[in-house]
Amino acid sequence: MQRTDSPEAVPTEFTASAVKAASPPEEQLYADFLRCGEPYKSMYANNPWLIPPKGGETLQWGDGQYWDTTVARKHPYWKKFPLPQLTKDIRQMRKDLFDWGYCLIEEGMSKTQYMNIKQRILEQAEGERLAGIEQLTPSGQYVNTLINKGSFFGLCIEQHPDAVQAGPLIEQLIDETLGKGWICHSFLSNGADPGGYPQGLHMDQGPLLPWITTEAPALVNTMYILEDVNEINGGTLVIPGSHRILAAAGSGGTVGELPPTINLEAPGGTIMVFDGRLLHGTGANRSDQRRFVATMSNVKAWMRTQENWVLSVRSEVLESASPKLLHRIGLQALVYGATVEGFGLGARGRIGDPWGAIKAFRSAYDRGEYKRVGELSPNSSTQELQANYTVRQVMQAARDAASLR
């Protein structure tokens, strides 16, 4: 099609067909990098034992597949290595997290704390099944958005010692790893049901691929172990130290032969803190009991969270949430994240900062009163110009709060 002199004519170069014709895959920017498929491509090529089972396939045992392993102390390869042991010593945890990609907090939850969580999750899982809304995965049932399903889950997200006795220590470790101001990515419970499939081994910060952060992780997970886990009941599969191997490969790099997997062995009450680059996955449960753990990932405050908290958190939970919990679930805007109609631009994301407190928008929405600013112009009516826009109210509330400080 030829360009005409009509002022409405679209230049030919901008048409969808012209753009397509001028964009063969080999000419596209960064195509080799963005579509390299690494590190998984080389990982599977060089370690075919890591290929996950296909749906419908019977799990094979005795062929050396990644799910067919045992705990570190019984493992012919790993038993010689000083892998992380249960500890309450933060200095040891730093070393374990750095060297092996995970550490095991001994009695991170008291017996009462983890039994309460476990009981609540078991009841909730059954309730969701009866309601016909259970989420089944090839490994087992998941219970999502725990914050809405028991008062202590919000306290866990805050790392409050009333719900998780090692909270202050976890807070320190994640501050050191992600930098202060991190928020919660999601908090859910992962079931490994009898006869379930193992999860494919993965990195939790995989969505960043093919970028691999080499100096430190961009995501840190805390796994709440609610009952004794081992090689029988689907103890989490881990390749110890794999975070360092992947970091050494770098963004878009290839990996060679990897060391074998182990099943995690730990008693109920343990909290496993692990690096977002560590290769891991739910194990296959060969017992006759369901096994639940709960996982809480954490990320930098400007990253998109797995849980869309702003939408999903129940109003009752939101109204009673502490400033710290609001911050942790991303309701504290900062320059690069969670701003609403410009509110929060310039805010530093600090807990309780009135200039980034976006809860009022959600509360207005819940009341059916959220009034957004639409098209305005010098021709807008006085009524339109003077409307009670929510952003106007929130700005005024922030000014009032700031002047009281």
Ligand SMILES: [Fe+2]
């Ligand atoms: Fe994971």
